[in-house]
Amino acid sequence: MMRIFVSVIAALCAGTALAGEKSSALPPLADRAPEDEIIYFVLPDRFENGDRANDRGGIEGTRLDHGFDPAHKGFYQGGDLKGLMQRLDYIQGLGATAIWLAPVFKNKPVQGPPGRESSGYHGYWITDFLDVDPHFGTRAEFKALVDAAHARGMKVYMDIITNHTADVIKYAECSGPNAPEELRNNAACPYRSEGEYPYTTRGAVDGAPINQGFLGTDPKHLTAKNFAHLTDPDWAYTTYVPDAEKAIKNPAWLNDPIYYTNRGDSFWEGESRTTGDFSGLDDVMTTNPRVVAGFIDIYKQWISDFKVDGFRIDTAKHVNPEFWQVFAPAILDHARAQGIPHFHMFGEAYEFEPAHLAKFTTQAGLPAVLDFAFQGRVRDVVAGEKPATTLSYLFETDAVYAEGFETAKQLPTFLGNHDMGRFAMFVKQANPGISDAELVSRIELGHALMMFSRGVPTIYYGDEQGFVSDGNDQDARETMFPSATAVYTDNDLAGTDASVATSNFDPAHPIYRAIAAMAALRTAEPALRHGQQLTRHADHDGGALVISRLDPEDQGEIVIAFNAGDTPRPLAFPVDGRATQWESLSGDCPSNSAAIGAYHLTIPATGYIVCRAEY
Numbered sequence: 001m002m003r004i005f006v007s008v009i010a011a012l013c014a015g016t017a018l019a020g021e022k023s024s025a026l027p028p029l030a031d032r033a034p035e036d037e038i039i040y041f042v043l044p045d046r047f048e049n050g051d052r053a054n055d056r057g058g059i060e061g062t063r064l065d066h067g068f069d070p071a072h073k074g075f076y077q078g079g080d081l082k083g084l085m086q087r088l089d090y091i092q093g094l095g096a097t098a099i100w101l102a103p104v105f106k107n108k109p110v111q112g113p114p115g116r117e118s119s120g121y122h123g124y125w126i127t128d129f130l131d132v133d134p135h136f137g138t139r140a141e142f143k144a145l146v147d148a149a150h151a152r153g154m155k156v157y158m159d160i161i162t163n164h165t166a167d168v169i170k171y172a173e174c175s176g177p178n179a180p181e182e183l184r185n186n187a188a189c190p191y192r193s194e195g196e197y198p199y200t201t202r203g204a205v206d207g208a209p210i211n212q213g214f215l216g217t218d219p220k221h222l223t224a225k226n227f228a229h230l231t232d233p234d235w236a237y238t239t240y241v242p243d244a245e246k247a248i249k250n251p252a253w254l255n256d257p258i259y260y261t262n263r264g265d266s267f268w269e270g271e272s273r274t275t276g277d278f279s280g281l282d283d284v285m286t287t288n289p290r291v292v293a294g295f296i297d298i299y300k301q302w303i304s305d306f307k308v309d310g311f312r313i314d315t316a317k318h319v320n321p322e323f324w325q326v327f328a329p330a331i332l333d334h335a336r337a338q339g340i341p342h343f344h345m346f347g348e349a350y351e352f353e354p355a356h357l358a359k360f361t362t363q364a365g366l367p368a369v370l371d372f373a374f375q376g377r378v379r380d381v382v383a384g385e386k387p388a389t390t391l392s393y394l395f396e397t398d399a400v401y402a403e404g405f406e407t408a409k410q411l412p413t414f415l416g417n418h419d420m421g422r423f424a425m426f427v428k429q430a431n432p433g434i435s436d437a438e439l440v441s442r443i444e445l446g447h448a449l450m451m452f453s454r455g456v457p458t459i460y461y462g463d464e465q466g467f468v469s470d471g472n473d474q475d476a477r478e479t480m481f482p483s484a485t486a487v488y489t490d491n492d493l494a495g496t497d498a499s500v501a502t503s504n505f506d507p508a509h510p511i512y513r514a515i516a517a518m519a520a521l522r523t524a525e526p527a528l529r530h531g532q533q534l535t536r537h538a539d540h541d542g543g544a545l546v547i548s549r550l551d552p553e554d555q556g557e558i559v560i561a562f563n564a565g566d567t568p569r570p571l572a573f574p575v576d577g578r579a580t581q582w583e584s585l586s587g588d589c590p591s592n593s594a595a596i597g598a599y600h601l602t603i604p605a606t607g608y609i610v611c612r613a614e615y
Contacts, residue, residue: 048086159311
């Protein structure tokens with residue numbers, strides 16, 4: 001095994017193809033559990049432009065019609081499915097075994113108030129849930145991508161949405177001809193609560209009766225019989241759809257305002273979290289059984305037609321838990337029937353406390369969630385702002401998830417993303433004046449913590465090329481192909497003299513090579529994917545953390561020692577008493593234990609060591 005591993009690392013360092021050695025350590029595609037994967041998250045529009053003919057999505061006019069403007073960060077840049085397929089070698093060479101694509105569904109090309117328009121390049125403003133956005137390609141090209149990935153032993157995860165659609169439904173009180181000027185300019189409607197504006201009156205609580213016989217949306221009333229009484233959507237606002245958009249959504253039932261909450265913009269607290277419009281987007285009434293069945297049908301079809309391997313679920317925290325209690329088992333059962341027994345489904349709940357995340361695996365019944373708690377704590381520790389116990393306390397709370405550690409090891413872990421910003425940016429913000437060498441080492445340390453601890457490591461595209469980002473959201477969505485966007489091209493990248501103005505698919509980049517080596521090690525060692533995790537040491541006033549991963553078959557121990565400090569850290573800690581000799585998997589591991597049940601090593605500054613016990 002060690003000789004195979006060394007040959008893999010040699011191939012990575014030489015920049016050569018890995019042939020079959022890297023994937024041979026993994027089970028066949030259908031037998032791989034979620035924790036066997038290393039996910040690469042990519043926005044198709046920002047990755048590679050393989051077909052310039054689809055840059056405008058077949059739409060005539062200006063950028064306010066087709067949404068394409070490569071000089072503006074908020075508009076389509078030109079990336080597509082063909083481009084992504086052309087770069088599968090690059091993604092696989094990094095060690096990724098699964099690709100998570102931002103939504104590929106057909107979007108409203110442009111929306112937003114005058115002067116603040118932007119495009120649906122990100123994929124979250126869906127109008128047609130059954131087709132691919134023409135800026136990205138076609139259904140045939142999506143199938144070709146999935147098939148090509150599967151042929152390589154790679155999985156494909158779709159990013160899906162059930163919470164909202166594009167902004168199509170309007171409210172006369174906010175955007176009609178008699179609406180106040182300040183509301184028309186902001187294109188926002190204040191949230192109107194269920195208490196003040198019940199479903200059974202038109203307007204305020206003392207308005208004219210409507211929807212007589214409707215008993216509300218409490219969990220005990222989520223029946224087709226009850227929702228049959230809900231026929232008038234104007235309980236809080238007077239809804240209307242512009243003539244040009246009356247039939248823009250697909251499936252057709254989504255064009256009816258009765259299937260939306262129609263209460264104005266969420267303020268992210270209380271009931272508005274699940275019944276308010278997400279920044280003006282049409283909030284779907286996911287309490288309605290017709291909506292539940294409709295979304296199950298939509299996403300079953302994508303599994304049947306393309307045999308995708310998983311769903312990342314956008315804005316899961318903004319959907320009522322009863323929806324997930326029905327949706328999740330229906331989708332998992334359908335995937336199994338389609339020959340996909342390990343379908344990976346994980347929700348996005350933008351929460352940083354484990355208890356808040358865990359309820360989506362307990363109360364809501366989702367198999368997994370994105371591990372924002374991990375992201376926040378790794379960011380704090382690696383940036384040098386908090387001690388290593390910040391992470392050890394996190395791992396102690398894994399018991400709160402539905403199946404404890406078995407669920408925790410399937411949580412996708414990540415360092416940054418398209419919403420919050422890039423990990424390198426957080427490190428730079430916490431360390432003004434940091435040198436490029438230290439920035440690179442801290443980026444690598446963050447990836448090591450993600451790659452070797454429990455969970456499913458998720459790499460945000462471009463991080464492996466030293467992308468830094470100026471901020472969150474649009475500022476963290478640079479193109480991998482040459483950019484013409486000034487806010488991107490003026491960025492200093494970590495570990496290279498290149499810029500976003502050039503193509504950035506360099507397998508010799510030091511961060512790419514470091515991540516590839518970590519991925520090869522994780523792939524080669526079952527303990528690093530499936531093994532129980534123990535905390536061996538965590539500084540309460542420093543950055544040293546030591547964990548062990550135990551082989552699921554023979555309980556053999558791998559020790560991983562991390563050091564976020566800026567000086568080498570000598571350390572002694574307990575280990576399995578059977579382990580008297582050690583083998584270096586990464587870094588300089590002492591060959592002998594200091595005493596029975598104890599091991600002593602020195603962790604390099606802003607570095608890590610991986611050691612395997614020999615019995």
